[in-house]
Amino acid sequence: GENVEQHPSTLSVQEGDSAVIKCTYSDSASNYFPWYKQELGKRPQLIIDIRSNVGEKKDQRIAVTLNKTAKHFSLHITETQPEDSAVYFCAANAGNEKLTFGTGTRLTIIP
């Protein structure tokens, strides 16, 4: 089955700086890669996603890049703000209905 590895597990960034979270996947059949944000005590919520036929996607301060050859994808957050503090999960869908999640990155924005 699909295996998704996520790094780093924790990340602290000064407010205003950029944050990058990286994920690798194992199944070359994976074709959909969403990112979820989970604030403390809340449910995970989708923040951005990318399909395998696209190399990069942006939504305001958030961007995701995908390298199909290397089987890795990354989340980029620019101009970080205190409300960006949360746990972020990457996921991959191995061409079927199952989503496999990474182990999460706890992002802390330092004021």
Place this chain on the structure above:
Amino acid sequence: NAGVTQTPKFQVLKTGQSMTLQCAQDMNHEYMSWYRQDPGMGLRLIHYSVGAGITDQGEVPNGYNVSRSTTEDFPLRLLSAAPSQTSVYFCASSYSGEPGWEAFFGQGTRLTVV
């Protein structure tokens, strides 16, 4: 529009007890799933359903049963609770199981087995 609703929010069980975690969605989604969230392990798929009457196992199905008699409801049953099942459980639904459809999560159930 309530989205995905889970009950209860908190539960404490004794080892060996059984219980059912409820999940209901009002978005007419075909695909529903159950995950457990443990520290450092992300979200792991327990069981999922691609439509009423159809269920299948995920990554960690042992100790759990599911059924899908209606489109709206997808209960998760613990037959004989064990301390290893202490976790936060999330139900999720999406319009389709096809890649690219957003998964909407319930608010979670925090289960402690003593």
